[in-house]
Amino acid sequence: MALIDILYEDKYIVVLNKSAGLLSVPYPGFSGKTAQDLLCQQRRQRGMVRGSYRPQAVHRLDKDTSGVMMFALSVEAQKRIMDSWQTMVTSRCYRALAENPADKNRILPPEGTIDDPLAINQAHHSYVPDAKKQNPHNSRHSEKLISAVTHYTTVCAGSRYTLFELELETGRTNQIRAHLAGKGYPLAGDRLFKSKTNPCNRLCLHARSLEFVHPYTSEKLAFCVEEPKNWAGFCSR
Secondary structure, three states, rough: OOOEEEEEEOOOEEEEEEOOOOOOOOOOOOOOOOOOHHHHHHHHHOOOOOOOOOOOOOOOOOOOOOOEEEEEEEEEHHHHHHHHHHHHEEEEEEEEEEEEEOOOOHOOEEEEOOOOEEEEEOOOOOOEEEEHHOOOOOOOOOOOOOOOOOEEEEEEEEEEEEEEEEOOOOOOHHHHHHHHHOHHHOOOOOOOOOOOOOOOOOOOOOEEEEEEEOOOOOOOOEEEOOOOOOHHHHOOO
């Protein structure tokens, strides 16, 4: 697929599918291409924008996370969306392929909620303080905890991997990665949380669906892009 695929577009918003390995928006000093840049480039090529125009981010996906995300097409639309995000978005669903815990006593129930508070280290990465053995972040500074809630369902499980479906009640940095690693389930390909395997040559986290009420038309919209098909195959072994 292309680095971005546009799923929906009107005069207010764009919903797109972002590839893994692509930043959502640039950070200070970054000079490479981002999803924001590519979207702007596509719209310029179609003669839809001129000058210094840039689409506005309303949420972000980590660089190594693929999937569905939204941009606003004006500053006014960005403000309206961000002010109402918690009520306009009715569902955000992720899929994640995770390594199983070595300790079988730590196997999670088929569904449930992880509500472990998170701390942020000096590199701005989240982690669960009570899971230091699974987590590379032993920070010397005092830990200020923030609430975080992740709901999960097991899609399928094998001897080495589990495929989870997850919904976020809160949207903290690295929340899914930190919560699952804290339970002994680092995501496959997640160097940050010291996964042991990298079967897909990428972080195995995908923003599968986004459902929301359009901020201007009140239309109910839903978009879904399936995770790579081979992820479930790893759970059959």
